[in-house]
Each structure stands twice: as structure tokens, then as C-alpha cells.
Amino acid sequence: MNKVVLVTGANSGIGLALCERLLTAEPALRLCLACRSLHRGQAAQSALLARHPDAHVALLQLDTSSITSVLTAAHDIKRRYNRLDCIYLNAGIMPNPAFDVKAFFKGLFSSKVITMFATGAGILTQKDNITPDGLQEVFATNLFGHFLLIRELEPFLCQADRVSQIIWTSSSNAHRSAFSLNDVQHQNGIQPYSSSKYASDLLSLALNTHFNKQGLFSSVVCPGFVMTNLTYGILPSFPAFFWTLFMPVLWLIRMFTNTFTLTPHNGAQALFWLFKQKPESLDPHAKYHSLTSGLGNNYTQPCKMDIDEEMSEALYEKLLSLEDTIRKKLKVEKRIGDGVCSQ
Incomplete structure (x- = not known):
């Protein structure tokens, strides 16, 4: 039976490049694009079908920052499919990033210049927002919405007759120092993106x-x-010609670091590579890196993550507790709504 694959954040960037690679390798794949914007999702769907006219490419509206959207999408998935072989949890945001120009130029003349470019360490901070559900937006979008989706789809993912796979798009910006179990939503810090990505590493374990x-x-x-x-959103005030002039510098830097994948196609390398592996043979403590040599050759390399079982379990329990609180709140709101409607 043809595999069913769901990709969140599939309408552009790495998500769209991944979808293209998957369909090229397995034309019979049943692919579902889960996108926050239906308009952009339809454009991505049309582009994929133009290149793969016989492919099965469905579209699903999913905003991982919205509890209602996640629950509705999960219900829709269970209605459409009778199996789910792989979920790519790729949707993510870094809202209102602030760029420290002084730290950037200081870093240019330091021994940490490559790390600075590769991870944004020391030069980026983000200002978070609050969702209508009362959650921190980055936490909800990058982590909790995906967690809730997995919880809703557990019966589809846990089957005795087959193996299922979850693949998270994390980041080199996932730092232990940005995360705290006492503040899993990162309400009190300035690195919500880093915190959410480190949390996804923990949750995967x-x-x-x-x-x-x-x-x-x-x-x-x-x-x-x-x-x-x-990436472009990090420096929103920079004119287009800046990137035209700056790109040769990035290509030059790639001669010295293989983490500069630069194109979405290259960035999707590890995501695509994992799809072709036996999930049970993979290392749960490893982060699989998309790498590109200076000559443009793509490859995948595992690296041990800075995580441990105790912290991962503590995060899991906190997310279960938050889920329970959210579901109780939704039940109360539904009862109130039903009472108003019956009057």
C-alpha cells in the first residue's frame, strides 16, 4: 500500500523542497501539505502537480499556533486516511527577530565568526507574542501545536502491523542555555525560538x-x-540588492563550513535521507544534519544532542499537564457555548 506522508509548513522553503524530493523519489506517495495559509498552500500544491501531474497531493489547513485548528486538522486527517506513515513537523516561526548590528560586526573579527553565521548565536533575539489561546506564540507554533497533533493522531501512528515515523525540523540554534523546565513557554526570556527548538529535541527523545x-x-x-x-525576515529592512551582493560571501563561507546548505533543496537533505532509512535503526540521541560541501555535494551526518532522558521526561509530563488543562478549558467553553445557544 502506498505510504501516506504529512508535511507541516509545506508551502515554501525547506518544506516545499522536501515535498519535491519525496515525489521525485516516490511518485506513488500520498502526500498531504499541511499549511497555515490555504492560498499559499494551493500555490504549492499547483506547483508540485505541474511537475508531477500524476501525483496524489492533498491540501490541509493547519495553523499549529491555534488549538482549534490543530484539533480540526487532526479530525480531518483521520477522516481522509486510514493510515499515516510519516509526519514531518516542519512548521515554525521566529517572530520579530532583532538583529544586533554591533554584536555582528564584533563577531566578524572573532574566532566565533563561523558559529555566528551558522547559528545566529549572540546576534539574534526575538520578541514573542501571545496566541488567542493564551500561549506563547513561538512555543505554540513550533512545539505544542505539533505535540497536540501527535497526541490526536496516536491511534494512526501506533500500529502493530507497521512502523511509523516522526521527523522534526530543529535547528543549530537549539541551545540548552535558552531552555528552562521552569519556563517551558519561555515567557521570561529573549530566545523563544532557541528554547522551542531545544524543547523539540527533548520531546523527540x-x-x-x-x-x-x-x-x-x-x-x-x-x-x-x-x-x-x-532567514530573509531576520533583516527585513535590508533591500533586495543587499542579498544579491551578500550571497557570494555566503558561498565563500561555505568553503570553510559544511553547515551552509543555503538552498532549501540542500537544507532538506537530512529530512529526505531519513525517509529512506529504517526508523528503528536510527539513534534517538542524534540530530541528523543536512550538510553541503564547498563543491555543492549534499550529505547527512548524525551528531549527538545535548539532551538527557530525565529532562526529556520532565518536559513530556509538563506538556501532558498543559494538554489536560487546555482540553478542560475547551470543554468548559463548549458547555457555556451550548448553554447560550439553547437559550
């Missing part, structure tokens, strides 16, 4: 601990430094 025996396996990917809308 916890999912393996709880669900490997049920046939569900989770892996984490770092796409490297890729020029996407998220």
Missing part, C-alpha cells in the same frame, strides 16, 4: 521512550543555514 515499542519512532533534523523567508 521522550516520544521514543514512550512509543518505540508501539512502532512509532521520532528523529530530529538540523537543515543548516538556509536562505528561506524566515
